[in-house]
Amino acid sequence: MAEYVAIDVGGTKIALGIGDEQGNFRARTVLATNPAWAPDIVSDNIAAAVRDLAKSAQIDLGSMTGIGLGSPGPLDGSILLDTSNLHGWKGLDWRTGLEGRLNLPVAVQNDATAAGLGEWLYGAGRGTQHCVYVTVSTGIGAGIIVDGILDRGSRGNAGEFGHIVLRPEGPECPAGHRGCLESLASGTAIAREGQRRQQESDFLKEVPTVDTKAVFAGYEAGDAVATAIIEQAADWLGLGLSYLINLFNPEMIILGGGVATHASAAYRDRVWSKAQARSLKALSQVVQLVPAQLGQESGLMGALAVAVMASSSD
Template sequence: MTVLAIDIGGTKLAAGIVDAGGDILARGEVPTLAAEGPERVLERIVRLAKDVLGRPGIPAETIHRIGIGCAGPVDRQAGLILNPPNLPGWVRVPLVEHIEKALGRPAVLENDANAAALGEFRYGAGKGARSLVYLTVSTGIGGGIILDGKIWHGLKDGAGEVGHMTLLPDGPVCGCGNRGCLEALASGPSIARRAREALGTGRPSRLREIRDVTAADVVRLVQEGDAVAAEVWNETVGYLGLGVAAVITILAPERVVIGGGVARAGDPLFEPLRREVRRRVKLVAV
């Protein structure tokens, strides 16, 4: 069965046509522009979906299902987006109803990290495992948990909100309203914020040459030997190591898979993160 897949993130929207083997036949993405509010973003989602469905060679008439992933919290059964920290103003938005009406096909909603976890479990880095934790590190930080081959949703679909575990009780305010969450310390925007704060010390850094610093800029300058960028990045790895170590200690999954925009850093992230996790996990196999 071929389906239309839609991913709603705080930074970008993506849509794709995916066949039963997990192959992507067509795809597209546009900026979310979340500050414009739910109505404008929903319009953008529908336009993107119609564009992908209309691509040459795509048999749109044979696509009868839509799968939607969105940052939590969500109500899967009611098809509602509840109040994601990275989508301001999205309070109990009837997403599934809107998409079904606009595109004329039944849709199902899932937390985006859960959907990604299932994808990795079936087709990607988690293939062959029975248990897996997927972490997305991007505009926000989320988690999806696979236990005995199935998504673990928890009470009221609340499982996997790894980004909102508290690491620093008096740390920076998170979008969820708490302080010191992993997301407030190690997400893409948080890395950029800490880089800007580090410049306040007056130390020399090429970060000063960049008008709007991003996490990708920090990674690039780490590789070029910038000391301030390296300090910010090492802090990031430390915070992520704490979060991953806590998840492993609680669940002892066979695999931990990390994705999202920040994960595109590759070895500068994964090599020190593996070392940090091994250093911190004492009672569980890693």
């Protein structure tokens, strides 16, 4: 069975694995990273870690079919543009950097798209042809599968779902515009509202650091202010999902990411009822909303899926 190297690049660490096309890993490791590394150093260090991993597991790298990599975005093809938390890496070309050093073909997707591919091949979306994966964590992103094919866009950045503007006079987002979905419904937005309204809330007043988790805890405990914040965020997300339903007529929307995965069924129900109420009935009747299944594994499984999909489309 064909085997691949999977590389999941995060803000503070990189997860590496060697796995087969069915999603089984037989070796894995983690590499701590430094945002100040220069692009060449990043490639050197990852290539060395991959070689060490293969050696310790007695795997011949030459027998691998290819490498799949999930990277923070935005990307231009396989080139890393500006990422605020990996400032030294700007301009790094994943493909030329790793192909030359490891002598294997490299396929790259942004991390939300990669996680979406992982859920589609190995998780909740198995067997579907029209499926949208939405991740809600500190940011919001999406991976869109149309007719069994990933929609990449012209430069690999399709699915920047978090930056559709829903409320033009709303809060500013790091990308420099106002009122996008991310600024209204992400974990960052929920934490920001919790901090802003802390003194109004009997529950949040007692919390030393108000973060997303604390606001959700207040919601679970029935605190009125926390409930209002979470319901508002859920309503914005539901409105955003209604656009996906109307645009893509999917069979399934998979909700993943740290926020959506840990949230209660009541939150998801609220998101879903809003999405259904705001989209066309003929389309909303045929789409299911399901939670992501891969959890912590979604990054590495996603990178593996990137490699598998790239080799199958050759």
